[in-house]
Amino acid sequence: MKVTPDIIRYEFVGTEAKIAKSRHPGYVGISGKIIDETRNTFRILHEGKGKRVVKDSAVFHFRFSDGTVVEIDGKLLVGRPEDRLKKRIRRLW
Numbered sequence: 001m002k003v004t005p006d007i008i009r010y011e012f013v014g015t016e017a018k019i020a021k022s023r024h025p026g027y028v029g030i031s032g033k034i035i036d037e038t039r040n041t042f043r044i045l046h047e048g049k050g051k052r053v054v055k056d057s058a059v060f061h062f063r064f065s066d067g068t069v070v071e072i073d074g075k076l077l078v079g080r081p082e083d084r085l086k087k088r089i090r091r092l093w
Helices: 005-009
Strands: 016-022 031-037 041-046 049-054 058-063 069-073
Touching: 005 069, 031 049
Parallel strands: none
Antiparallel strands: 016 031, 016 058, 031 041, 041 049, 058 069
């Protein structure tokens, strides 16, 4: 998978995720499959339970189907999934 700024338009439900950093110490280390997404949160299936994580306060590592791991700041992901498709993206690097 080629990593570009368009990665934030990707559909994250069903993707493996891990929380690398967070302002909330209880979030760090939560990992599993994303089962739901709202405007401000991801719901991650962690050890058989659904954990709700606020996007704005965490940095995520996403593992895509081809094995690529990408680190994305949750602040870039805030917003409804359908609205992220329309969002104009500034070049990040």
